[in-house]
Amino acid sequence: MIKIEHLSKTYDDLTVLKDITIDIKKGEVISIIGPSGTGKSTFLRCLNLLDRPSGGSIHVDGVNILDAKADVPRIRQKMNMVFQSFNLFSHLSVLENLTIAPIKLRGMSRQDAELKSLELLKLVGLAEKTDSYPDELSGGQKQRVAIARCLAMKPEIILFDEPTSALDPTMISEVLSVIRRLTKEGITMVIVTHEMDFARDVSSRVLYMDEGLIYEEGTPQQIFENPQKEKTRAFINRIRSFNYRISSPDYDLYAMNAEIETFCEKQILPRKTRHNVLLLVEELLQIYSPYLNATLLDLTLAYSEKRESLELVVESMGEALNPLNKNLLPDELGLNIINSLTESIDYQRLDNRNRLTLHMRKS
Amino acid sequence: MEIQIKKETSATVITITGRFDAVTTPQYEKTMNELITGGDIAFVVDFDGLDYISSAGLRGLLFTAKQLKGKGGQIRFANVKGTVKEVFDISGFGSIFQMDDSVSASLAKVS
Numbered sequence: 001m002i003k004i005e006h007l008s009k010t011y012d013d014l015t016v017l018k019d020i021t022i023d024i025k026k027g028e029v030i031s032i033i034g035p036s037g038t039g040k041s042t043f044l045r046c047l048n049l050l051d052r053p054s055g056g057s058i059h060v061d062g063v064n065i066l067d068a069k070a071d072v073p074r075i076r077q078k079m080n081m082v083f084q085s086f087n088l089f090s091h092l093s094v095l096e097n098l099t100i101a102p103i104k105l106r107g108m109s110r111q112d113a114e115l116k117s118l119e120l121l122k123l124v125g126l127a128e129k130t131d132s133y134p135d136e137l138s139g140g141q142k143q144r145v146a147i148a149r150c151l152a153m154k155p156e157i158i159l160f161d162e163p164t165s166a167l168d169p170t171m172i173s174e175v176l177s178v179i180r181r182l183t184k185e186g187i188t189m190v191i192v193t194h195e196m197d198f199a200r201d202v203s204s205r206v207l208y209m210d211e212g213l214i215y216e217e218g219t220p221q222q223i224f225e226n227p228q229k230e231k232t233r234a235f236i237n238r239i240r241s242f243n244y245r246i247s248s249p250d251y252d253l254y255a256m257n258a259e260i261e262t263f264c265e266k267q268i269l270p271r272k273t274r275h276n277v278l279l280l281v282e283e284l285l286q287i288y289s290p291y292l293n294a295t296l297l298d299l300t301l302a303y304s305e306k307r308e309s310l311e312l313v314v315e316s317m318g319e320a321l322n323p324l325n326k327n328l329l330p331d332e333l334g335l336n337i338i339n340s341l342t343e344s345i346d347y348q349r350l351d352n353r354n355r356l357t358l359h360m361r362k363s
Numbered sequence: 364m365e366i367q368i369k370k371e372t373s374a375t376v377i378t379i380t381g382r383f384d385a386v387t388t389p390q391y392e393k394t395m396n397e398l399i400t401g402g403d404i405a406f407v408v409d410f411d412g413l414d415y416i417s418s419a420g421l422r423g424l425l426f427t428a429k430q431l432k433g434k435g436g437q438i439r440f441a442n443v444k445g446t447v448k449e450v451f452d453i454s455g456f457g458s459i460f461q462m463d464d465s466v467s468a469s470l471a472k473v474s
Contacts, residue, residue, distance in 0.1 A: 253384070253385060253386050254386065272446070275415065275446050278415070279415070279417055279446075279450070282384055282385060282417045282419070283417060283418055286385060286417070286419060331422075333418035333421050333422065333454050334417075334418040336453050336454055337417070337418055337450060337453055337454065340453045
């Protein structure tokens with residue numbers, strides 16, 4: 001139904017979309033997830049021709065919509081959009097907001113347009129608000145009116161651009177439940193959203209966008225349960241990380257500790273957990289100390305908010321070396337402490353680097 | 364780490380506060396070495412104000428204990444608790460060292 005090839009969008013020196021290629025089939029519900037500023041909304045705006053792509057092609061049912069002769073109003077009727085900030089006409093009543101486009105663009109009679117609009121307002125639970133003005137409505141109600149207004153044009157495709165991002169948490173569910181209901185109507189939908197549970201429930205396919213690309217795509221199960229790529233995993237598991245490089249045996253333990261503490265405080269980790277992280281890092285550095293003249297050490301502390309778990313990765317250059325090998329240690333005091341603080345320890349030799357991954361025990 | 368020294372009749376009481384780690388252990392070892400060299404052979408170490416110990420600190424405690432053993436001396440630990448106690452337990456130090464609930468209890472047991 002929609003065929004997008006090598007789509008790109010550049011603003012002056014800033015490349016927002018690098019190279020997007022994807023086919024969207026009729027009836028598919030596609031969620032687009034990813035960090036802010038990675039081009040998700042720009043992608044939708046390019047589809048709806050609110051932004052002109054810098055390169056590539058978009059075909060809808062075989063029609064090249066980037067062609068200079070393309071009938072843009074007709075395309076927008078077919079592929080309508082719901083915005084984050086509702087974009088209702090504030091000087092028109094709810095009913096007038098719904099009827100204006102069908103009357104003016106589709107040539108519907110006022111009576112038919114009003115009848116259809118009432119049906120749609122019932123569908124989104126706002127039949128009693130026909131005479132209200134947008135300023136009299138809550139954010140959730142405004143967005144439901146915006147969805148009804150979009151449906152009034154009988155679109156075959158609906159693009160939702162973060163439809164709940166401007167709403168108070170209490171109003172998000174009322175809007176999501178309306179969209180959820182629409183997914184069962186067979187309308188093709190592309191939804192940019194930060195509501196992960198919603199995306200998992202309603203989508204037939206999920207696109208993870210990052211760096212101006214479709215970085216990974218798959219079924220909700222593939223993306224949410226078993227993402228293959230590192231950035232997708234970090235995003236899905238809400239992983240935040242802290243890096244520190246040790247480049248000398250005379251490293252400043254307290255300067256590093258202060259940075260680790262700051263990172264842990266930002267993640268609101270309990271005092272006991274912070275203590276255990278500092279202890280684990282110190283014990284590891286003690287064990288690595290004989291090698292610090294010859295190698296750099298890269299520490300990465302990663303916290304998964306979703307799993308509430310902490311992982312410490314220590315990477316070193318040089319010869320293959322697992323420093324936790326008992327035969328290399330003068331005593332086992334440090335190793336015993338490390339073992340007591342961790343659930344699992346994994347050593348790997350990757351690309352001429354030694355990688356030690358430690359999963360911390362929950363304290 | 365802050366170290367305070369108080370000489371009681373039966374032993375010298377060493378009060379350590381703060382962190383006992385790779386950075387501060389040499390400070391403990393130096394203080395103890397000076398006292399042992401000066402003739403002190405009975406010690407009570409008060410851990411009440413200590414909130415962190417690593418294996419480096421444990422090695423410092425072991426090092427001093429060995430020094431004392433060679434001179435027929437003794438050392439008791441008081442108020443080992445919280446995360447410090449956990450590290451002691453993981454390392455089996457609870458069975459190596461003599462520990463008491465208070466400094467006065469330790470002093471009473473120093474022969």
